[in-house]
Amino acid sequence: MSPVSHHIPEDIIEAYASGALPHGFSVVVATHLSLCDSCRAVAEACDALGGVALESLGAEAAGMTPDRALREKTLALLDAPRAVPEDPKPMGIFPAAVAAELGAKGPAWRSIGAGIRQQILVDGREGSARLLSIPGGKAVPDHGHNGLEMTLVLQGSFHDVTGRYARGDVQVVTDDLEHTPTADPGPDCICLAATDAPLRFSAMIPRLLQRYFRI
Numbered sequence: 001m002s003p004v005s006h007h008i009p010e011d012i013i014e015a016y017a018s019g020a021l022p023h024g025f026s027v028v029v030a031t032h033l034s035l036c037d038s039c040r041a042v043a044e045a046c047d048a049l050g051g052v053a054l055e056s057l058g059a060e061a062a063g064m065t066p067d068r069a070l071r072e073k074t075l076a077l078l079d080a081p082r083a084v085p086e087d088p089k090p091m092g093i094f095p096a097a098v099a100a101e102l103g104a105k106g107p108a109w110r111s112i113g114a115g116i117r118q119q120i121l122v123d124g125r126e127g128s129a130r131l132l133s134i135p136g137g138k139a140v141p142d143h144g145h146n147g148l149e150m151t152l153v154l155q156g157s158f159h160d161v162t163g164r165y166a167r168g169d170v171q172v173v174t175d176d177l178e179h180t181p182t183a184d185p186g187p188d189c190i191c192l193a194a195t196d197a198p199l200r201f202s203a204m205i206p207r208l209l210q211r212y213f214r215i
Ligand SMILES: [Zn+2]
Pocket: 004, 006, 007, 008, 032, 036, 037, 038, 039, 040
């Protein structure tokens, strides 16, 4: 596993562990955890703490209700493996969390201009997650943000004013950053990007395209 140098902030990992993150961001966090030992250790610590809190909550509830069986049933359910529709497996460069969203067919890329391609994975009221493929050396048009954007690199690398990002690295940006991510020369830079609000492109034409492509 190559070393990861840009990690997920701890408060986002905590939100993920408690199940509070919108699905699109959860896919990014789950993908990063599968590529990063240190963030996975943080998530496991959160899970352990959450389990202890739930058990003590259960004990309190058991003191208040005569139905001890209910508490035991609840705890047994918590211990049971979580139901997942299928056992997701990694697929090429796509770790299991991305492969689960893609399905068996893999990405159906759609061109969004300038050689950039995308595949939407999650699109809902809470936000979206998509795969983006940017040819080596190409830039994504200047844009700002209305909310939180998390971008994880799966192949190749990109850079902007904040640094350079390679496989496993996550860039987390909020309202205050206006940036031009540019793919480094070499293979297409393939990223998993999640947002909780539509991006705000600076130029007119990308803004029109935005409506069409639901970026
Ligand atoms: Zn990490």
